[in-house]
Amino acid sequence: MKPERQTILIVDDVPANIGVLVDFLEEKQFRVLVARDGEEALARCQLVKPDLVLLDVMMPGIDGLETCRRLKQHSETVHIPVIFMTAMTDSDNVVAAFEAGGVDYVTKPIRITEVLARIHTHLALREMHRQLSAQNTLLQEANDRLLQAEKMASIGQLAAGVAHEINNPIGFVNCNLGNLQTYVTTLFGVIDDFQQAAAAARPVAARMAELKEAAEVDFIRHDFASLMDESRDGLQRVKDIVQALKDFAHADNANTASADLHRGLDSTLNIVSSEIRNKADVVKEYGDLPPVECIASQLNQVFMNLLVNAAHAIAVKGVITIRTGRAGQWVWIEIGDTGAGMNADTIQRIFEPFFTTKPIGIGTGLGLSVSYGIVKRHGGRIDVHSELGTGSQFTVHLPIHREASP
Ligand SMILES: Nc1ncnc2c1ncn2[C@@H]1O[C@H](COP(=O)(O)OP(=O)(O)O)[C@@H](O)[C@H]1O
Ligand SMILES: [Mg+2]
CATH class of the missing domain: 3.30.565.10 (Histidine kinase-like ATPase, C-terminal domain)
Incomplete structure (x- = not known):
C-alpha cells in the first residue's frame, strides 16, 4: 500500500539480542532503527515516528513498560503499535504489558519468523485503523454539510412561503395608495374650486377661509405629499426584502x-x-x-x-x-x-x-x-x-x- 519502506524501531539494551533480528528485518525491506534504552527510544519516536516499535521490557533506566506508557501519553506517538519482547510470560507480566499500552508480545529468545508474522499483523491493523479514521473524518464532513444543506432547504421553503404571502398584500396596498392619491388630489381640487366659486359672496368666502384654516387644509396638503412618499418608500423596502427572500429560495430562469x-x-x-x-x-x-x-x-x-x-x-x-x-x-x-x-x-x-x-x-x-x-x-x-x-x-x-x- 505505502510505496516507501516502513520503519521499525527496536529497543534493547543488549545488542547481541537483536543483531539477527535487525539483519532479518532489513532483508525483508524494512527500515530498522535501534535504541539502547527507554530515553533514547522516546527521543527517536518523537523525531522519526516509526511505524512500529519492538520494545524490550527489562532495561536499565526507564523500563519498557514505562517507556510504552510515555509513548501513549503523546498525541504524536500514541498510535504507534508497540510489541514487547519479554522473557517473563506469566499472566501478571503479560497483563502489565497490555495495560501499559502494548498491542502484543513475543517471548525471548526471539523467533524471528514469529516476530515477522506479528509485525505484519499489526502494521496491517494500523493501516486499517488509519484508513478508517480518514473515512470517518470524510463521513463527518459530509454529514455536517448534509445537515447544513437540509437546514437551509427548510429555511428556503419558509422564506418562499413568507415571500408569497407578503407579495399579495403589498400588491393591493400599493394599488390602493395610488387610488388614494388620486382621490385626495381630487378633493383638494374641489376645495379650491369651492373657494373660487364662493369668492363673489363675501360672507361665504370668509366662512370658507375660516373653515379651511381650522381644518389646517394647507398643512394637510403639504404633509399628504410627504406621507405618500414615505409610504411608497416603505413599500419599496418591503418589496426588496421579499425579492431577496425569493432570490434565496428560488431558481431564477436567467440564462447562463x-x-x-x-x-x-x-x-x-x-x-x-x-x-x-x-x-x-x-x-x-x-x-x-x-x-x-x-x-x-x-x-x-x-x-x-x-x-x-x-x-x-x-x-x-x-x-x-x-x-x-x-x-x-x-x-x-x-x-x-x-x-x-x-x-x-x-x-x-x-x-x-x-x-x-x-x-x-x-x-x-x-x-x-x-x-x-x-x-x-x-x-x-x-x-x-x-x-x-x-x-x-x-x-x-x-x-x-x-x-x-x-
Ligand atoms: N467578513 C465577515 N467578518 C465577520 N463577520 C461577518 C463577515 N461576513 C458576515 N459576517 C457575519 O454574518 C452576519 C450576516 O451577514 P449578512 O447575511 O451579509 O447580513 P448583514 O451584513 O446584513 O448583517 C453579519 O451580521 C456578521 O455577523
Ligand atoms: Mg451583509
Whole structure:
C-alpha cells in the first residue's frame, strides 16, 4: 500500500539480542532503527515516528513498560503499535504489558519468523485503523454539510412561503395608495374650486377661509405629499426584502453564459469602492481562471455582499485580500479580511435569512443567505474560515461547467 519502506524501531539494551533480528528485518525491506534504552527510544519516536516499535521490557533506566506508557501519553506517538519482547510470560507480566499500552508480545529468545508474522499483523491493523479514521473524518464532513444543506432547504421553503404571502398584500396596498392619491388630489381640487366659486359672496368666502384654516387644509396638503412618499418608500423596502427572500429560495430562469470572473470582481470592486476606501487596502492575488458558466450578474451580487461584509468587519483600517484559482474542474474565489472575525455560534448561523449582528439600519441579515442561494444554484458552495480578532475568509467554489456540479 505505502510505496516507501516502513520503519521499525527496536529497543534493547543488549545488542547481541537483536543483531539477527535487525539483519532479518532489513532483508525483508524494512527500515530498522535501534535504541539502547527507554530515553533514547522516546527521543527517536518523537523525531522519526516509526511505524512500529519492538520494545524490550527489562532495561536499565526507564523500563519498557514505562517507556510504552510515555509513548501513549503523546498525541504524536500514541498510535504507534508497540510489541514487547519479554522473557517473563506469566499472566501478571503479560497483563502489565497490555495495560501499559502494548498491542502484543513475543517471548525471548526471539523467533524471528514469529516476530515477522506479528509485525505484519499489526502494521496491517494500523493501516486499517488509519484508513478508517480518514473515512470517518470524510463521513463527518459530509454529514455536517448534509445537515447544513437540509437546514437551509427548510429555511428556503419558509422564506418562499413568507415571500408569497407578503407579495399579495403589498400588491393591493400599493394599488390602493395610488387610488388614494388620486382621490385626495381630487378633493383638494374641489376645495379650491369651492373657494373660487364662493369668492363673489363675501360672507361665504370668509366662512370658507375660516373653515379651511381650522381644518389646517394647507398643512394637510403639504404633509399628504410627504406621507405618500414615505409610504411608497416603505413599500419599496418591503418589496426588496421579499425579492431577496425569493432570490434565496428560488431558481431564477436567467440564462447562463461563459463569464470572466475577474472582470466581475473588478467591476463589483468599483461599485463598492466608496464603502471600502477608508476602511481597507485591497490586495488582489488573481490566479488563472478559465471562463465560468454562470449568471454573472448574480455572482457579482455574491462578490458585493462578501466585500461589503469584509469592509463592515474592519473597525478602523485593515486589508481585504481577493484570491482566485482553479482546482481541476472547479474554480475558487476567496475574499479575506483582517476584521473582527466570528465565533463558532455566529458561523453556524450566518447563512440564515435575517441573521445579523449589526445594528438596525446597517444589517438586514440577507446578504449571505441570498449569496448562499445563488452559489447553490450554480452547483457550488461557500466555505467559511474565521478566527475571532484575526479575520475571516469566505471561499466561493464553483464548477467551471454546470454538469460538473455535485
Ligand atoms: N467578513 C465577515 N467578518 C465577520 N463577520 C461577518 C463577515 N461576513 C458576515 N459576517 C457575519 O454574518 C452576519 C450576516 O451577514 P449578512 O447575511 O451579509 O447580513 P448583514 O451584513 O446584513 O448583517 C453579519 O451580521 C456578521 O455577523
Ligand atoms: Mg451583509
